[in-house]
Amino acid sequence: MINYLYQEQNWQSQLSDLITDPLELLTTLELSPDDLLSGAILASEQFKLRVPRAFVGKMNVGDPYDPLLLQVLPHHLELEDHPGFVTDPLGEEAANQFPGILHKYKSRFLLTLTGACAVHCRYCFRRHFPYQENLPKREDWPQMKAYIESQPDINEVILSGGDPLTLSNRKLAEWIERLESIAQIKFLRIHSRVPIVIPNRVDKELITLLKNSRLRIILVIHSNHPAELDDFTCSKLSELVQHHITVLNQAVLLKGVNDSAPVLVNLSYRLFEAGVMPYYLHVLDKVKGAHHFDLLSSQVNDIYREILANLPGFLVPKLVREIAGEKNKTPLFGDSTF
Numbered sequence: 332m333i334n335y336l337y338q339e340q341n342w343q344s345q346l347s348d349l350i351t352d353p354l355e356l357l358t359t360l361e362l363s364p365d366d367l368l369s370g371a372i373l374a375s376e377q378f379k380l381r382v383p384r385a386f387v388g389k390m391n392v393g394d395p396y397d398p399l400l401l402q403v404l405p406h407h408l409e410l411e412d413h414p415g416f417v418t419d420p421l422g423e424e425a426a427n428q429f430p431g432i433l434h435k436y437k438s439r440f441l442l443t444l445t446g447a448c449a450v451h452c453r454y455c456f457r458r459h460f461p462y463q464e465n466l467p468k469r470e471d472w473p474q475m476k477a478y479i480e481s482q483p484d485i486n487e488v489i490l491s492g493g494d495p496l497t498l499s500n501r502k503l504a505e506w507i508e509r510l511e512s513i514a515q516i517k518f519l520r521i522h523s524r525v526p527i528v529i530p531n532r533v534d535k536e537l538i539t540l541l542k543n544s545r546l547r548i549i550l551v552i553h554s555n556h557p558a559e560l561d562d563f564t565c566s567k568l569s570e571l572v573q574h575h576i577t578v579l580n581q582a583v584l585l586k587g588v589n590d591s592a593p594v595l596v597n598l599s600y601r602l603f604e605a606g607v608m609p610y611y612l613h614v615l616d617k618v619k620g621a622h623h624f625d626l627l628s629s630q631v632n633d634i635y636r637e638i639l640a641n642l643p644g645f646l647v648p649k650l651v652r653e654i655a656g657e658k659n660k661t662p663l664f665g666d667s668t669f
C-alpha cells in the first residue's frame with residue numbers, strides 16, 4: 332500500500348500532481364501495457380485520463396479488473412457508437428438559464444462554478460458538456476441574484492460540477508457569502524467526488540467555513556464501491572458529520588464495477604460506519620462512450636431486489652434515473668421501461 336504517503340500531503344499539491352498519462356497509470360499498478368495501452372491512449376483523446384494518486388493508492392496492484400481502475404482508465408470500447416447513446420442525454424445544453432445556472436426542478440437549482448474535476452469518471456454524462464463557455468463571472472452575480480429572487484420557490488442551491496471542491500476555500504467562501512445574502516436560501520448542497528479521491532481536501536479551513544455558515548450544509552459525495560472507503564477517507568467523512576454537516580452518498584450502478592448486491596450492501600454499511608447516509612443509486616445515463624457500463628433493466632431489478640432484502644430500509648439508496656424534461660429524478664424499480 333502506497334496510500335499512507337498521501338495522508339501527509341496537502342490537497343492542493345495532490346490536485347496539481349494528477350496522473351494523466353495512461354502508461355504511468357498502468358506501470359504504477361504493475362500492469363502490462365500491451366493489452367490496455369493503445370485503447371487507453373485513443374480513448375483519452377476524447378476525454379482525458381485524470382486521476383489523483385491517492386485514489387490510485389486504493390486500487391489493487393496487478394488487477395486489470397480492479398473496480399476503481401475501471402472507473403478511470405480510458406478504454407477502446409468508449410470509441411464505439413451505440414444507438415441511443417448520445418453526447419447530451421439530459422438535454423442540459425438547452426436547459427441552461429444563463430451561465431452557471433441549471434434550473435430544472437422547482438425548489439433548487441444547480442450552480443456550476445468550475446468545469447474542472449479532480450478525477451475523470453469514464454461513465455460521466457458531463458464528458459461532452461461544454462463547460463468552459465458556461466461559467467458565471469463575478470459581474471454576473473447581480474443578474475443571478477435577481478433571477479433567484481424572482482423565483483420564490485427556490486430555497487436551495489446545489490454547487491455542482493465540474494467539482495466545486497476543486498475550488499480554493501477562499502473562492503468557495505466568496506460564493507457562500509453571496510448565497511447567504513439571499514434570505515430565501517436555506518440549504519446549500521455541495522456535490523463532490525473530491526473527498527473520495529483526495530480525502531485531504533477535507534481540511535480544517537473547509538470544515539470551519541461550512542460549519543460557520545448560516546446555511547444548512549449538505550455534502551453529497553460520490554462513491555461507487557466500498558474499496559474507495561478506506562479508514563483514512565472514512566475518518567475525514569466522520570469529521571464532517573461530527574460538525575453537523577449532513578453527508579449523503581450517490582452511486583452509479585456500473586457493469587463490471589459494482590453490479591453486485593453484496594458489493595452495494597457493503598458500500599451502504601461502510602458509508603454508515605462513517606456516518607454517511609446512502610441517497611441515490613443512479614442507473615447509467617445513456618451517454619456516448621459509456622455503453623460498456625450499461626446493464627439490462629432486468630439485471631438492475633434483480634440487484635435492487637437483493638439489496639432490499641439484505642439491508643435495513645434506512646440504508647437502501649433510492650434507485651433513480653434522470654429523465655430530460657421531468658420535474659424530479661424518476662424513481663425506478665419493477666419498471667420495465669428503463
Ligand SMILES: *Cc1c(COP(=O)(O)O)cnc(C)c1O
Pocket residue numbers: 433434435436439440441489653659660
Ligand atoms: C439532480 C438534480 C438536482 C437535485 O435533485 P435532488 O433530487 O434534489 O437531489 C437539481 N437540479 C438538477 C438539474 C438535477 O439534475
Ligand code: SF4
Pocket residue numbers: 448449450451452455456457492493494524553
Ligand atoms: S462530474 Fe463527478 S462523475 Fe463526472 S467526471 Fe466529475 S467527478 Fe466524475
